[in-house]
Amino acid sequence: MKKSRLIAGTVAGLLLAATAACSSGGGSGDADTLTYMFRGGDDEKAAYQAAINRFTEDTGVKVNVIVTDADQYGTKLQAAVSGKNVPDVFYVEQGSLQSYVKSGILLDITDKINEAGVDLTNIWEYGVNSYRFDGKVQGTSAGALYALPKDIGPFAMGYNRTMLEKAGIELPDEDEPWGWDHWVSVMKELTTDTDGDGEIDQWGTGLNIAWNSQGFIWSNGADFTDPTHTKVTVDTPEFAEALQFFADLTNVDKVTPNSEQAATLDTYQRFMAGQIAFFPVGPWDMSVYNELDFEYDLMPFPAGSTGKSATWLGSLGIGVSASSKNVDAAVKLAAYLSTDEDAQKTLVDANIQIPNRIDTADAWAAEEPRKPQNRQEFLDIAKDYGRAMPAAFTYNTAWYDEFYTNIQPVLDGNQTAAEYLAEVQPRMQALLDESIVASEQAG
Amino acid sequence: MPLTPSTTHAQASAVAGESATRAHRREKKSRLHKDDPRSPLHRTERRWALAFVAAPVLGFLLFTAYPLGYAIYASFTRWNGLGLQVFIGFDNYVQLFNDQYFHKALFNTFFYMIGIPIGLALSLLLALALNRKIPGRTVFRTIYYIPVISSLAAIAILWQWAYNGDFGLVNQVLALFGIDGPNWLASTTWAKPAIIIMAVWKGLGYSMLLYLAAIQSVPRSLYEAASLDGASAFQRFRAITLPMVRPVTFFLVVTNVIGGAQIFTEINIMTPTGGPEFSTASAVWYIWRQAFRYQQMGYATAMAVVLGLLILVITLIQFRLNRRNSFIID
Incomplete structure (x- = not known):
């Protein structure tokens, strides 16, 4: 009898574990742990890991990093969404912002960013506006803010x-x-x-x-x-x-x-x-x-x-999940990666992006020695002649x-x-x- | 969770067992035996039996029936895969009926199936060859089986390189014979054949293995009798080997058609944009693209339902044809 109970218990346990495995994992349950999902090549992974380590040092908030290859990112993110397991902080493309907003997955971070005292005027306007959406039109200065630019990408x-x-x-x-x-x-x-x-x-x-x-x-x-x-x-x-x-x-x-x-x-x-x-x-x-x-x-x-x-002029955004259990820390992480001076320095020094902060951009373009010589061209595109990709705002x-x-x-x-x-x-x-x-x- | 016919089998036998128990109860009321329904042992065992039966049934309901039902529902909705589902009746089905890309993708998918008879013929020949006592036979068998156990993604990348127009292995070999090979994956004419060749190569080992087993289980007495009657080697093959491996051929055709209808990984890795002018896009590739790139999950689901129905119908036809042609040896 005892033996059979033991077996029964084991079987029941296994069944439970099997069903539970479908609903848990990754998760955003822990109050001082965030999940951050992004994509990129090796150089980018290394640079972001360095920036995130510093964030953990400063705030004590642990960050679980999920990183994928560029072409798998969309599929994986969507799978995470249908599994109701949205990462707290994640990359969002300009072109998919609207569906993520309308489906209630992205958090409106307008107020939180204001409260945190982030100076958005010091970030490329095009980048910030890319993630503003008023329910009809995206990419103008009207509308609520749903993400911060990871960077802007002048080609x-x-x-x-x-x-x-x-x-x-x-x-x-x-x-x-x-x-x-x-x-x-x-x-x-x-x-x-x-x-x-x-x-x-x-x-x-x-x-x-x-x-x-x-x-x-x-x-x-x-x-x-x-x-x-x-x-x-x-x-x-x-x-x-x-x-x-x-x-x-x-x-x-x-x-x-x-x-x-x-x-x-x-x-x-x-x-x-x-x-x-x-x-x-x-x-x-x-x-x-x-x-x-x-x-x-x-x-x-x-x-x-x-x-x-x-x-x-491309851009990729860093958004916060509307279902995050730790909204404050999540917004903090997004703002940190997008706008913090130290974080930006780490990323820019890795030669994977131009500075997000306008106040450091000119100094970066004039830095000696620099490569390529005419870094200024990137800034000219950002300020002057760059445009959004045709499908960015549809x-x-x-x-x-x-x-x-x-x-x-x-x-x-x-x-x-x-x-x-x-x-x-x-x-x-x-x-x-x-x-x-x-x-x-x-x- | 493997879902095999054994699920329904288990169900059926459980039901049968139950009624038998009931009848049993009516007959033997007096003795308290372990088969008696009032005995504690009987009750425990009965519960156990039900628990074991429940596991696969629950698994089937949870992981197959529910998703399937949900997919059918979703195919009648406009849904981006993230949020709100709006019921739109048959709109998705009307749309796919008029969608030239879906038609082209279906055409491509069935075009790839040209590879199935080619692959079967080749693997039967290989099996015959490797059934003989030739030196290094195990080595050859292993070599042909390696692609089967290799990761499809890795293989697709290797073949992508092999098909490279200037530096690819395929064209280098062709150049030895003085043939100036095409730029396989970039050509509307050659992209599909390129994928077929790769798929045949990948599937060869598996079919060969099954054929080998089938050939070895043909009773020797049949061959001996045929030889005594003066049958030539080819006649023996045609009249004995071929009919005797028929069940295996049938099995391979059915599974290859089902698998072939869902071809995706090769396409997505070797031609990530669906090939030149959509010439390699398969049905599943197109479904995947609608679902995950254009967030048209409802529409994609409708196409998946149609594809599933097509596979079902084709498989039923195959079973029907097979029953008509089957035979039994005494």
């Missing part, structure tokens, strides 16, 4: 300074952008066969349509949507001209690796191998590029018909992804940009309409 045009100097080309001006024509003529000069084996092994540039085309489109006076983000405007002549220019770089001007060469060894690798002259550079690239065996620097984005540079990104799904024939020169744009506009509009309906129905 500058970079160039292989060593290569240009060797070819005797006058270096780009730090303030006046090159026009497209001049840029292309320089690239034609640089696209050559350097070792004389009959095959071209050095190119002017090598751009990715999904990440590098926006600047050309914008600087030509075109945009993906109207300012209210309700109408898709890709079927304009300016847009077509810019997209055609982009495709012609490969097919007509032949200053980039062709699409097969690019698929074989992507142009990011080729730039690092010194085979490519002009290539966009983000602040997160600095930690790797600073170790390359050539000099690189930044320049204003080559400008289209408007004569003004344009490029995108409810979901399906309409925007549609733009790229069937674009290959244009890039290969088998279809004209104008033709493609006329064809894709209605499809994008339909998806954008759907996302607007979805947004309204979500609350």
